[in-house]
Amino acid sequence: MKQRIAVIGGGVIGLSTAYALIRAGHDVTLVERNEDVGLGASYANGGQLSYRYVSPLADAGVPRQALRWMLKSGSPVSLRLRADPNQWRWMFSFLSACTHKTNRQSTAALLSLALRGQDELAAWRAEGLDGFMWRQPGKLVLYRQDAAFRKAMFSIHDAKLERALSPADCAKIEPAFAHLAPDLAGGIFSPEDEVADSHLFCKALKASLLCEPRFRYVQGNSSLAPDTENRCELKVDGRRFTTDLIVLAAGLGARDMTIPLGIHLPLYGLKGYSLTLRPSPETMPSVSVTDYDNRVVYARLGDALRVAAMVDIGAEDATFNPTRLASLRTLVKRTLPHIADESGNDNPWTGLRPATPTGVPIIGRSRYTNLLFNVGHGALGFTLCTGSAARIADIIGPAETYGVQ
């Protein structure tokens, strides 16, 4: 049945949701509080559409590894404990999720969502969605430690789609990292993985949606409150907004928005950093690369190289920590010493990954009959946005049902 649906949030998740619901034939209004779309966590992320490498942070051994990282400056994860109940609640659930079993279950859930999303994006692109620097160069994960490389080899799901490589073969696949070969245990190459610019993707989705008469874009601040008969009420800038269904896709903002509803979404903002360099084309990597031990990702987006890294727990604001930024710059210089930025500006950016403790997003109906969630995509929101949007469209159903009455 055709529905009027309000989608709250203009990041990759909200825009993809709006796009999938328009494709399903519904009337959609997207509400975004910022002056434009894609200015939150979706702005300058790592650019990897990492469909096959989806293992979440929560895993057995991670708490011990994290303790080692805490004692080392410039490590991938930093922790600052605060008198913040959100942080303590999230960390307790995160630690409980650090088991082999939960990691296996979460990885399976994420993989199925990611693969669905890859098909979905292919369909959207085939219909003409473009302008976001999409490429399919494959992704290479480089391992320096034997144990981690062996574990990655054992978790290969499909040998056609993921290949274990020797250090020499890693150097052949991506010569820009060839000098690291003597320090490597090996690499895993996923030839079908993709890259794209997440901010341009948001803009492309908005531009395409605005051509659709069933779509409306509203700039305003949304809030939710309980209404009658297990429904909730949506207000935009304080004024009641009438709609059949609401899909909450407001990233980290969803946590505060659901408090008046008596719902505590287990979301926490994990701060990360990115740099956007403009080196000469000859020195640029082409393949998308993850330096596993340093947890740094590299993706070529047009004539720019996006580098993203760092998980800061306990810094839920988007300000730069100069020490962490300096550590990232040092890591990049050490890893790719021949890559000189020719623009003189590495465009530092910081964003908060809206993360659940297990790494699995919250997608589905809430206890309010008119409210659905599409939140908590953490470190993989760009990869998962199209699959998550398709799930929401499945749950709501198409505007018209044909055949069986």
Ligand SMILES: Cc1cc2nc3c(=O)[nH]c(=O)nc-3n(C[C@H](O)[C@H](O)[C@H](O)COP(=O)(O)OP(=O)(O)OC[C@H]3O[C@@H](n4cnc5c(N)ncnc54)[C@H](O)[C@@H]3O)c2cc1C
């Ligand atoms: C450093 C870094 C690197 C990353 N690299 C990758 C990567 O390589 N691959 C990958 O797949 N993922 C990556 N991610 C993760 C990905 O960027 C996020 O998961 C994703 O952007 C989350 O999208 P979102 O739409 O949920 O949130 P957001 O992009 O933050 O969007 C939420 C929107 O909701 C709006 N909003 C909030 N509250 C309200 C309200 N009350 N009313 C109206 N609007 C509201 C906000 O203004 C915002 O625009 C990375 C993240 C970071 C920080």
